Amino acid sequence: MIIVGGGTAGWMAAAALSRFLNDGRRKIILVESDDIGTVGVGEATIPPIINFNQMLEINENEFLRATRGTFKLGIEFVNWGRVSDRYFHPFGTFGHDLHGISFHQLWLRAHRRGESGDLGKHSISTVAATMGRFARPGPEAKPPLREIFYAFHLDASLYARLLRSVAEKHGAQRCEGKIVKVRRHAESGDVEAVELEGGRLIAGDIFLDCSGFRGLLMGKTLNVDYEDWSHWLPTDRAIAVQTANVAPPVPYTRATAHGAGWQWRIPLQHRTGNGHVFSSRYMEEDAAHRILLDNLDGEPITEPRTLSFRTGMRSQAWSHNVVALGLSSGFLEPLESTSIHLIQNGIQRLLALFPDKPISPLERDEYNRGMRELYEDVRDFVILHYKATQRDDTEFWRYVRDMDVPETLARKMELWRLHARVFRENAELFSLPSWVAVMLGQNIWPENYDPMADSLDGAKVAEAMRDMRNRYADVAARLPTHAEFLRMSRAWADPVASAI
Numbered sequence: 001m002i003i004v005g006g007g008t009a010g011w012m013a014a015a016a017l018s019r020f021l022n023d024g025r026r027k028i029i030l031v032e033s034d035d036i037g038t039v040g041v042g043e044a045t046i047p048p049i050i051n052f053n054q055m056l057e058i059n060e061n062e063f064l065r066a067t068r069g070t071f072k073l074g075i076e077f078v079n080w081g082r083v084s085d086r087y088f089h090p091f092g093t094f095g096h097d098l099h100g101i102s103f104h105q106l107w108l109r110a111h112r113r114g115e116s117g118d119l120g121k122h123s124i125s126t127v128a129a130t131m132g133r134f135a136r137p138g139p140e141a142k143p144p145l146r147e148i149f150y151a152f153h154l155d156a157s158l159y160a161r162l163l164r165s166v167a168e169k170h171g172a173q174r175c176e177g178k179i180v181k182v183r184r185h186a187e188s189g190d191v192e193a194v195e196l197e198g199g200r201l202i203a204g205d206i207f208l209d210c211s212g213f214r215g216l217l218m219g220k221t222l223n224v225d226y227e228d229w230s231h232w233l234p235t236d237r238a239i240a241v242q243t244a245n246v247a248p249p250v251p252y253t254r255a256t257a258h259g260a261g262w263q264w265r266i267p268l269q270h271r272t273g274n275g276h277v278f279s280s281r282y283m284e285e286d287a288a289h290r291i292l293l294d295n296l297d298g299e300p301i302t303e304p305r306t307l308s309f310r311t312g313m314r315s316q317a318w319s320h321n322v323v324a325l326g327l328s329s330g331f332l333e334p335l336e337s338t339s340i341h342l343i344q345n346g347i348q349r350l351l352a353l354f355p356d357k358p359i360s361p362l363e364r365d366e367y368n369r370g371m372r373e374l375y376e377d378v379r380d381f382v383i384l385h386y387k388a389t390q391r392d393d394t395e396f397w398r399y400v401r402d403m404d405v406p407e408t409l410a411r412k413m414e415l416w417r418l419h420a421r422v423f424r425e426n427a428e429l430f431s432l433p434s435w436v437a438v439m440l441g442q443n444i445w446p447e448n449y450d451p452m453a454d455s456l457d458g459a460k461v462a463e464a465m466r467d468m469r470n471r472y473a474d475v476a477a478r479l480p481t482h483a484e485f486l487r488m489s490r491a492w493a494d495p496v497a498s499a500i
């Protein structure tokens with residue numbers, strides 16, 4: 001099996017496939033070119049990455065040390081519903097359902113009666129993040145500590161290095177070189193070999209296209225279409241810059257909306273990653289550059305770098321004997337930090353459907369069906385952040401506010417507007433609390449709550465909610481600070497830097 005590309009996608013695939021498929025007979029070769037390099041961004045993740053690391057038997061504290069990583073409890077959104085609005089999309093849940101009735105329905109009823117308290121105060125992850133505190137719930141943890149869900153911020157190049165060591169331990173081989181030609185079978189059209197500069201041929205039975213935006217095999221060789229979703233997600237550029245830390249890292253990502261896009265802030269142990277994602281149709285690069293530099297917490301330590309992208313996905317992620325993973329298979333802008341997860345999901349799905357020879361079209365179709373569903377679910381959730389805005393201060397915000405959205409999202413938003421109902425279909429990635437966080441965080445108020453909520457005694461519900469708030473505040477206040485926790489668990493890489 002040949003893996004083309006050694007970015008996050010290539011090394012994640014090499015590590016997982018060599019761990020599970022290397023039976024001594026199968027050879028896994030990864031080809032990458034130092035001259036071309038990797039995309040060099042992609043530093044915020046979502047909770048399923050914990051399982052990926054576990055699958056590979058990577059110890060979490062060692063992982064954090066190696067990647068100079070930090071914990072992430074969610075994303076703080078600034079200026080999204082309206083300028084100056086602020087809300088938190090936490091991992092984990094809001095409060096507890098009572099007698100089978102969804103917490104958010106009870107909260108909406110209490111809100112109408114003026115008895116609700118802030119929604120975020122009913123989420124342990126939000127409360128802890130706001131206080132800059134963190135603890136990893138152990139297997140024995142009791143609620144509400146058990147309700148803390150987390151992911152990581154990481155240095156992508158260091159993660160690739162760690163994964164490379166795992167992959168090589170399991171027998172994967174790395175080959176340095178620039179692919180200049182791809183050979184296909186005359187009849188089947190399958191890819192047979194890649195040719196490196198200098199003429200070396202590397203042949204294989206299955207090829208993973210992890211070549212990034214180039215899409216060397218999937219796009220350039222097999223000509224698989226790229227479905228363009230930029231009419232729904234019009235950002236197409238990002239300027240990225242790293243800054244020095246000016247304070248201990250907080251356990252969350254921040255996404256601050258600007259006039260034609262938004263800016264990320266991702267705190268690592270040794271530096272902070274920043275980037276301004278914007279639409280070149282609505283903003284000149286110079287202006288985007290200025291906005292980014294005007295909104296940094298610390299001094300830049302790298303030169304700002306511009307990346308171009310087009311939101312969308314390949315119409316097939318698996319074609320012939322080639323499976324595309326990572327940026328070669330599609331890209332949804334990084335607002336909800338989902339790209340690494342899409343890679344992880346693609347790898348796990350490939351392992352679950354790993355083909356014999358000849359490849360069964362049924363297994364290939366199943367892979368493509370599942371990946372499409374996942375991409376479209378994530379797409380809809382990301383579009384929601386733009387559509388659910390009341391901003392009308394720029395042409396960009398007026399466009400996204402007024403645009404038509406995919407029918408699947410329109411239906412979800414309409415159901416929400418009636419009675420705040422959210423139905424999770426199939427294996428949708430984002431669950432109820434995520435939809436609730438963004439809808440309410442961006443002022444999409446339903447006409448009414450679910451009438452079932454009226455079946456409970458209002459005073460008792462208000463009291464139960466007050467208890468939840470008090471317990472969350474009390475428990476969060478007793479957690480260590482995020483930096484203390486990293487140090488205590490020996491996850492901090494550099495004892496000197498930890499003094500900040």
Ligand SMILES: Cc1cc2nc3c(=O)[nH]c(=O)nc-3n(C[C@H](O)[C@H](O)[C@H](O)COP(=O)(O)OP(=O)(O)OC[C@H]3O[C@@H](n4cnc5c(N)ncnc54)[C@H](O)[C@@H]3O)c2cc1C
Nearest residue numbers: 005006007008009038039042044179212326327334339340
């Ligand atoms: C602005 C931005 C922000 C992002 N933020 C996040 C985030 O916060 N969270 C998240 O999960 N994801 C994020 N992503 C996505 C994330 O960066 C990618 O999903 C991830 O890095 C995977 O990239 P890749 O491995 O597919 O491609 P790349 O990193 O581009 O790697 C491509 C590889 O292919 C090799 N290659 C290409 N052509 C050839 C050739 N001819 N011969 C030999 N080798 C070749 C290159 O050398 C390289 O090794 C972001 C992306 C962008 C653009």
